[in-house]
Amino acid sequence: MTIGSPASTFAAEVARDLRLQPKQLQSKYLYDALGSSLFDAICRLPWYRVTRAESRLLTAHAREVVRPLVRKAGSTVVELGCGNGEKIVLLAEALLASGGSARVHLIDISPQALEQTEERLTRLHVSVVGHQSPYEEGLRRAAAAAAGGGPMLVLLLGSNIGNFDGPEALNFLQRIRATLGPLDFLLLGTDLVKPERELLLAYDDPLGVTAAFNRNLLVRVNRELGGDFDIERFGHVALWNEAEQRVEMHLESGTAQMVHVAAADLTVRFEPGERIWTESSCKYTPEQVQQMGADADFAICEQWIDQKARFALTLFGAA
Incomplete structure (x- = not known):
């Protein structure tokens, strides 16, 4: 839907x-x-290695990423910009394999992306809601729907944060943080500086x-x-x-x-x-990613780096 x-x-x-x-x-x-x-x-x-690097990291660390949602009733996963759905499927499979479940909210302005990703998740029997909207509008709706439930994991992958210039990126993370509760998390994918x-x-x-x-x-x-x-x-x-x-x-x-x-x-x-x-x-250094999260009032939980393609996944907590 x-x-x-x-x-x-x-x-x-x-x-x-x-x-x-x-x-x-x-x-x-x-x-x-x-x-x-x-x-x-x-x-x-x-020549474009972002997607493959991020997929390698998600494959290797998916269970660690979803661990806060396992055995927690009413968990929610929100993806800001779902693309073709390959990444959210990796995390959904890891969550199901760990005995957990969550309702997924997909936020994208592309109806094709939403339709494709919804189809992928439906085949896994995952409850999914699509929001054809800008990120923040969709996140507010998802957070309102999840209010009073379990923890929420927000995904901002594909180095989409890189489309925001420096101060704008920090402001965006601060607005995400303001939407989250103390039990919630943000998984941030960032492309790193390279030659x-x-x-x-x-x-x-x-x-x-x-x-x-x-x-x-x-x-x-x-x-x-x-x-x-x-x-x-x-x-x-x-x-x-x-x-x-x-x-x-x-x-x-x-x-x-x-x-x-x-x-x-x-x-x-x-x-x-x-x-x-x-x-x-x-593009960022790993230290810049950590500092940006800290400046947005997130606490760093884990950071994983694909050294071959110079890409980072960073899990932040909203505590």
Whole structure:
């Protein structure tokens, strides 16, 4: 069951963000049906190792992660951004194998992601509720539904926290913490700093899958908002911003051009080489992850690191 599909604010946000300097489009709009499929393909590329590293850590430590929920009546698991459901299934299987159970709340703005993950969990006979909504709205609903029950485990995996810039990431964790009770937990997946070449290959792969994923955002604007972006006149750019410790994705105009977006009542000019900033992916050190959690008033329980791909899973307690 999926509840709470939000009203679209796509046009208003496009109108606002393309008037900014630098021009921007929000990364959440990358994930229409085609974008979600392209991202699934990215996760299988040899150069993008986040998903495989996180899956290795979850496979190795799933029972430790779910241990606080075992033999606790009324337990709840909430996943912020469920993707294709592979990771939550690993944890659900570990919980069931340990003799536990929990109701699962899935929060994602992609109906395709929710449907796919719900199907996976239903096959395991897990009780699941999907929320097509932004993270915080869905988390509030899930927390309200779980009030008075057992412990709640919130999952923020896939280094999704990296899409928030430094202060914004901390503020987001603080808001999550404010929603949790003293018996609750947060499992945070974070991509770690690694050599620049390795990072750029992950976000600008030789097959061009990530470029297609990025440019598909303009296809979506054209289709849903009556835009007239000439896709061939925009190129994919990925760069490492060392000062801000993040990979940035941009769409770069190859020529001077005017673009009209009917539903946004917007006409905007692009100069040659002008960019639209579409996504940030911040990278961390293990110590930075721990400090960010502490600054958000979490207590660290465990931190597991995949040394091969430089990825961390950190379990925080809300006590």
